[in-house]
Amino acid sequence: MNYKIGIFGAGAIVESSHIPVLKVLPGVTVEWVYDLNSSRTAMMSEMFGTNALAGKGIAAAIEDVDICLLTIPYGARKEYISLCASNEKALYVEKPFAVNEAEHKSVCSMFPAYKLAVGFQRRYYHIVEQLKYLVASGVFGALTNIEIVQGYFSLKGSKEFLTNAALAGGGVIIESAIHTFDQVLQITGATSLRVDALQTLQVKGIDYDTTFSTTLFVEGAQVNVTAAISTLRNFSNGLTFHFENAIVKCGTSPDSQIKVYSKSGKPMMFHIELSDWPGTARANSVSAAFYQFWSDFIQSVDSREANQTAAVNSLLTSVWMEQVYAKIN
Numbered sequence: 001m002n003y004k005i006g007i008f009g010a011g012a013i014v015e016s017s018h019i020p021v022l023k024v025l026p027g028v029t030v031e032w033v034y035d036l037n038s039s040r041t042a043m044m045s046e047m048f049g050t051n052a053l054a055g056k057g058i059a060a061a062i063e064d065v066d067i068c069l070l071t072i073p074y075g076a077r078k079e080y081i082s083l084c085a086s087n088e089k090a091l092y093v094e095k096p097f098a099v100n101e102a103e104h105k106s107v108c109s110m111f112p113a114y115k116l117a118v119g120f121q122r123r124y125y126h127i128v129e130q131l132k133y134l135v136a137s138g139v140f141g142a143l144t145n146i147e148i149v150q151g152y153f154s155l156k157g158s159k160e161f162l163t164n165a166a167l168a169g170g171g172v173i174i175e176s177a178i179h180t181f182d183q184v185l186q187i188t189g190a191t192s193l194r195v196d197a198l199q200t201l202q203v204k205g206i207d208y209d210t211t212f213s214t215t216l217f218v219e220g221a222q223v224n225v226t227a228a229i230s231t232l233r234n235f236s237n238g239l240t241f242h243f244e245n246a247i248v249k250c251g252t253s254p255d256s257q258i259k260v261y262s263k264s265g266k267p268m269m270f271h272i273e274l275s276d277w278p279g280t281a282r283a284n285s286v287s288a289a290f291y292q293f294w295s296d297f298i299q300s301v302d303s304r305e306a307n308q309t310a311a312v313n314s315l316l317t318s319v320w321m322e323q324v325y326a327k328i329n
Contacts, residue, residue: 003028003298006053006061008080009071010035010044013094018069019048021290028298031065034058035072062087067301070094075167085110090301092294094119095178096169097311100322104315113306117297118314122179123186124289125254126282130272131187131241134248140260141244143218146184148227150177150252151235165205170328173207174321177229180239180252182317188223190216190316195323201232207328208232214320255284 005022007014010033022030033044034053045052053061062068062083067090070080074096084091091111097118098104108116122128135143150172168175184190198212209230216223228235238256241248246269247261258272283289297309306312 001027001302003067003301004031004065005029005067005069006031006065007033007050007069007071008035009033009069009094010037010040011071014069014071015044015047017286017290018071018294019044019050021287021294023048025291025294025298028067028294032061034061059083062089066090067092067297073167074099074169075164081107081110090115090117090297092117092119092297092309093311096174096321097314098318098321099169099174099325101315101319104311104318108311108315111311112304113310113312114300114304116311117293117300117309118311119293120179120182120314120317121283121286121289121293122183122252122254123308124283124292125183126284127250127252127254127256127258128183128186129282130258131239131248131250132189134241134243134258135187136189140246140248142221143188143223143241143243145224145226145242146188147240147242148177148180148184148225148229149235149240150180150237151228151230151233152237153232153234168206170205170321170325171202171207172231173210173229173324177227178317178321181227181320182314183252184216184225184239185316185320188216188218190218190223192217193316193320193323195320195327198324198327200328202328205325205329207325210324210328212324212327214323254282254286254289 005028022028030050032051032053033041035041041052044050068084069092070077071094194215196213196215200210201208209232211228214225216225238251250256250258260269262269283292293309296307300307300309
């Protein structure tokens with residue numbers, strides 16, 4: 001079956017990732033792109049040969065596709081989600097999907113599980129599978145705590161919604177770092193969590209610099225997570241996993257090298273090559289992650305069986321965001 005796809009939003013992620021992947025993915029056709037900024041829609045049309053949809057034709061256009069991709073700001077999505085649900089279309093929503101548990105469950109209730117995906121493509125990064133294996137295997141002993149560090153000095157002034165909490169859903173944590181938190185939940189297999197302490201610099205619900213700690217509950221054990229997330233400071237970014245018998249460090253890119261240290265923290269004992277991973281290969285690039293995610297979502301729709309792309313399988317990520325922003329605000 002050939003699936004026809006309609007895209008809401010013509011931003012950078014559509015231009016650089018979604019459409020290039022969809023153009024080479026078997027069994028799909030991009031039918032149209034719509035954006036409030038008509039010049040962006042026209043540019044996408046010219047670049048990729050897609051139809052540029054006008055605002056007055058949205059309802060009819062949705063009827064003519066099988067899957068919608070929603071990449072517009074969080075606060076402007078409600079109408080489009082409802083239209084897709086009432087027309088029984090499959091929907092792929094870019095993050096942030098929801099700002100709390102109740103909203104997450106409410107949107108999920110509008111669709112069969114196999115028809116609703118959240119764009120946590122970084123779940124498919126090779127490092128996630130490798131780190132998940134190291135945690136589950138116990139090769140370095142039990143995991144005790146994790147450090148998340150993400151800091152880039154970046155004050156984005158070109159996108160109005162990024163300074164409007166109602167549109168953006170929050171600041172850098174939910175707009176960007178959420179991917180890393182979702183990865184940590186995948187790696188650890190946590191079933192619940194509790195945000196313990198938090199310090200932040202925020203303005204009108206937009207967080208710019210935040211440090212906080214979280215307790216993850218994992219199969220009867222607890223793992224402490226400390227996080228420092230900022231757009232005001234430059235950090236040495238990455239993840240650090242403290243096990244009973246070793247310390248494991250890596251960056252956040254899909255092909256980051258995983259380095260293993262002694263408990264003293266130095267010197268490095270060895271690193272784990274991508275080829276060392278004993279399981280199924282995963283994405284070693286951003287484009288590959290988008291390709292694998294789209295492939296799995298199409299398979300989910302085709303088979304009517306929910307998989308790793310399903311929104312129902314990212315509820316705990318929304319719970320984490322809810323608890324963080326409850327303390328920020």
